[in-house]
Amino acid sequence: MRVLIFLFLGCALLTAQPVEDTEVARAQMELNRVRALVEAGALARVQLQKAEDAVADAMDGSDIRKSIYLTDLTEEQAMRLVAAANRRFERRKTAFEQAKLQVDAGIAPANVLEELGAQLDYARKDRDLAATRADLARQATAMAEAESAAALQTSGAEHPPEASPVAERYDGNGVFTPEIFARIQTAFDLRFGKLLPVSANGETAVHRALGFDHRGRVDVALRPDQPEGIWLRDYLRAHRVPYFAFNQAVPGKATGAHIHLGPMSPRLVAANGSPHAAVSAGGSQ
Numbered sequence: 001m002r003v004l005i006f007l008f009l010g011c012a013l014l015t016a017q018p019v020e021d022t023e024v025a026r027a028q029m030e031l032n033r034v035r036a037l038v039e040a041g042a043l044a045r046v047q048l049q050k051a052e053d054a055v056a057d058a059m060d061g062s063d064i065r066k067s068i069y070l071t072d073l074t075e076e077q078a079m080r081l082v083a084a085a086n087r088r089f090e091r092r093k094t095a096f097e098q099a100k101l102q103v104d105a106g107i108a109p110a111n112v113l114e115e116l117g118a119q120l121d122y123a124r125k126d127r128d129l130a131a132t133r134a135d136l137a138r139q140a141t142a143m144a145e146a147e148s149a150a151a152l153q154t155s156g157a158e159h160p161p162e163a164s165p166v167a168e169r170y171d172g173n174g175v176f177t178p179e180i181f182a183r184i185q186t187a188f189d190l191r192f193g194k195l196l197p198v199s200a201n202g203e204t205a206v207h208r209a210l211g212f213d214h215r216g217r218v219d220v221a222l223r224p225d226q227p228e229g230i231w232l233r234d235y236l237r238a239h240r241v242p243y244f245a246f247n248q249a250v251p252g253k254a255t256g257a258h259i260h261l262g263p264m265s266p267r268l269v270a271a272n273g274s275p276h277a278a279v280s281a282g283g284s285q
Helices: 002-016 019-039 046-067 075-104 112-154 178-192 205-210 227-238
Strands: 167-170 198-201 218-220 243-246 258-261
Touching (some): 046 075, 112 205
Antiparallel strands (some): 167 243, 218 258
16 A cells, blocks of 8 residues: 555656656655555665665756756856756766676676666766856856956046056947847858857856846957957957957956957846945946
């Protein structure tokens, strides 16, 4: 009877889960089934540990699927993604190595390694992609902090502080619109034969976390002193488009060099009318 109850609860859990969590629900249902059988003495306790590991693996897989292709991740979220991908890779690696030992010993057929090898390769790709996403998230934070470091130096400046070691500010006519941005993208593509490397288009989680409103602004992952960056700054000046060109690197993090299109991001204002508690200015990736 207890086994039937566990199975019923497992089925209910499976049907109640969102589509992307069916793997977790299925693993949890199996865990409930195994736990009931172990408690009834029908299965060895080692099977319970395997079922618990399967639930943990499914939960990591769910977290990976939800986050790995998002373009708007904070550094903290990216680190959790990396941790989940690393755990899943290590589990798959261990499973493959154990199976290989059994195959080499003649205990298991060689074809069992095919599926486990495919799962290991998939987990390796997820791990590598997660590491890339984490690096981009670090870059996003570094760029935002570079703008923060320059905010006080450039605030109130009516002209570009050419001598600033941190940033060059150009106010232009103060106007930056989606139509202007589309023209910039087209001109860059025609000039260099590739897409403008946009790292943040509008509001991002990093900017919100740092207390700045990045709506209507765009960050471009170009160093101001590289050929593409020099061309872009010349283009923006020629068309009187406001920008901030950041040369600053954030110690211990990553380079914060980039070109921010549009006016400086304003501070977010809390419900009580006071500025957001963050102490940084917006810029990303």
